[in-house]
Amino acid sequence: VWEYAPAPESRAIANLKANYQMFVDGNFVDGEGEPLKTVNPGTEEVLAEVSTAAPSDVDKAVKAARRAYDKVWGRMPGAERAKYLFRIARIMQERGRELAVLETLDNGKPIKESRDVDIPTAAAHFFHHAGWADKLGYAGYGPDPKPLGVAGQVIPWNFPLLMLAWKIAPALACGNTVVLKPAETTPLSALVFAEICQQAGLPAGVVNILPGAGDVGSELVNHGGIDKVAFTGSTDVGKLIQRSLAGTGKKLTLELGGKAANVVFDDAPLDQAVEGIVNGIFFNQGHVCCAGSRLLVQESIAEELMAKLRARVSTLRLGDPMDKNTDIGAINSKPQLDRIRELVASGDADGAERWTSPCPVPDKGFYFAPTVFSGVQQAMRIAREEIFGPVLSVLTFRTPAEAVAKANNTPYGLSAGIWTEKGSRILWMAEQLRAGVVWANTFNRFDPTAPFGGFGESGFGREGGRAGLEAYLDV
Numbered sequence: 001v002w003e004y005a006p007a008p009e010s011r012a013i014a015n016l017k018a019n020y021q022m023f024v025d026g027n028f029v030d031g032e033g034e035p036l037k038t039v040n041p042g043t044e045e046v047l048a049e050v051s052t053a054a055p056s057d058v059d060k061a062v063k064a065a066r067r068a069y070d071k072v073w074g075r076m077p078g079a080e081r082a083k084y085l086f087r088i089a090r091i092m093q094e095r096g097r098e099l100a101v102l103e104t105l106d107n108g109k110p111i112k113e114s115r116d117v118d119i120p121t122a123a124a125h126f127f128h129h130a131g132w133a134d135k136l137g138y139a140g141y142g143p144d145p146k147p148l149g150v151a152g153q154v155i156p157w158n159f160p161l162l163m164l165a166w167k168i169a170p171a172l173a174c175g176n177t178v179v180l181k182p183a184e185t186t187p188l189s190a191l192v193f194a195e196i197c198q199q200a201g202l203p204a205g206v207v208n209i210l211p212g213a214g215d216v217g218s219e220l221v222n223h224g225g226i227d228k229v230a231f232t233g234s235t236d237v238g239k240l241i242q243r244s245l246a247g248t249g250k251k252l253t254l255e256l257g258g259k260a261a262n263v264v265f266d267d268a269p270l271d272q273a274v275e276g277i278v279n280g281i282f283f284n285q286g287h288v289c290c291a292g293s294r295l296l297v298q299e300s301i302a303e304e305l306m307a308k309l310r311a312r313v314s315t316l317r318l319g320d321p322m323d324k325n326t327d328i329g330a331i332n333s334k335p336q337l338d339r340i341r342e343l344v345a346s347g348d349a350d351g352a353e354r355w356t357s358p359c360p361v362p363d364k365g366f367y368f369a370p371t372v373f374s375g376v377q378q379a380m381r382i383a384r385e386e387i388f389g390p391v392l393s394v395l396t397f398r399t400p401a402e403a404v405a406k407a408n409n410t411p412y413g414l415s416a417g418i419w420t421e422k423g424s425r426i427l428w429m430a431e432q433l434r435a436g437v438v439w440a441n442t443f444n445r446f447d448p449t450a451p452f453g454g455f456g457e458s459g460f461g462r463e464g465g466r467a468g469l470e471a472y473l474d475v
């Protein structure tokens with residue numbers, strides 16, 4: 001067990017610098033864009049100033065990635081690429097403590113989550129894909145699948161390093177080179193990852209990191225030198241990208257929002273289900289695309305389950321993300337906090353019954369206490385829109401068929417959960433639910449061997465597993 005000292009020592013553990021530069025063609029350089037300041041959402045203090053990219057920098061990075069693809073990486077045997085990926089994975093583990101502290105400072109997530117979930121899962125993703133690099137002929141896509149070329153990748157702020165790993169590891173394993181844009185509120189771990197690429201001796205231009213806001217993302221995905229676009233973020237921006245790429249011949253995968261149903265039947269082990277419900281919606285402050293944000297509970301057990309749930313949620317500790325006892329950290333930014341407040345106000349106005357955890361909330365920093373709405377109707381905004389915060393909407397059902405109908409009554413289709421002792425019901429439900437991932441008697445489990453992705457407005461394409469390779473291969 002690691003001991004974490006509070007700030008300012010945490011800045012030293014994170015090896016935090018005052019200024020960060022972009023990473024282009026193997027070098028750290030200043031971009032032509034307006035520098036941005038990244039803020040610790042737990043304290044509202046400025047962490048560092050970060051150089052950002054202008055259109056000319058996007059062009060330089062894409063050209064560097066193309067050269068690296070043509071001259072080095074696209075020609076390198078898979079077994080050689082694997083060595084670099086294994087090296088990157090090992091350095092991520094070695095620098096795990098530094099990365100975990102940095103991620104928590106920049107994002108606001110509890111240190112125990114960065115330490116036990118984000119960083120180890122990101123490293124695992126590189127280990128897994130290192131193993132594929134020399135075995136692509138066995139992936140089921142034919143004897144000698146080819147890479148696509150240069151990938152332009154744009155990621156959100158909720159799992160900064162993990163989303164980077166989901167994008168970069170498969171791209172590199174398959175022989176592509178990348179230009180990645182991290183989210184504007186969480187660029188730091190991506191820039192430390194760039195240092196790790198240097199440390200691993202990765203050839204220049206194979207990975208390029210361009211911090212900046214949405215305009216840089218737009219410039220990147222629309223650049224003529226990009227062969228493939230991979231985007232994770234909001235459904236609105238995903239649709240915008242899909243429209244702007246129409247007719248260009250670029251390959252596209254989208255990982256967008258969700259409004260997952262977590263369905264609890266009357267025969268479920270209730271204490272276990274309560275843990276799964278809590279994990280489903282309060283993990284990472286609910287900033288999770290596959291969060292179990294709609295609880296569907298069978299009417300006969302609703303009262304008992306709600307009492308247990310409130311008692312359990314009352315014990316969650318909210319506060320300093322750097323405290324290793326913290327369960328609920330900070331909301332990533334002020335705009336996100338405002339969006340959560342706005343949707344919660346709509347739940348009140350629509351007549352849902354709101355319960356808020358009695359936990360103390362710090363005055364400084366962006367925090368939102370765990371909130372549970374009951375008496376929610378399907379037409380309410382809190383039942384339809386992604387809140388992306390620690391807010392649960394509870395609906396009831398009587399029959400399995402009604403549960404399926406309600407669970408599927410959403411334009412999204414990323415994930416779902418089922419709680420029941422009946423194996424036959426699990427299999428039937430999994431078949432009926434229109435969701436890319438269905439968890440049974442657990443929630444929010446991730447593994448690099450399992451494909452992840454959605455249906456409908458949750459996007460298309462898969463990340464992880466054998467299916468995830470297809471996004472980066474010409475099969």
Ligand code: NAD
Pocket residue numbers: 154155156157158159181182183184212213214215216217218219221232233234235237238240241254255256257258288289290386388414454458459
């Ligand atoms: P967002 O769409 O606003 O931003 C995501 C990224 O896109 C950022 O890097 C942003 O700078 C960039 N961007 C913004 N406008 C752009 C444009 N016009 N062209 C190109 N890039 C642009 O989303 P967000 O609020 O930062 O992230 C939260 C969203 O991401 C949620 O909806 C969540 O469900 C989704 N998400 C999905 C998954 C998944 O795997 N399906 C994973 C994590 C997050």
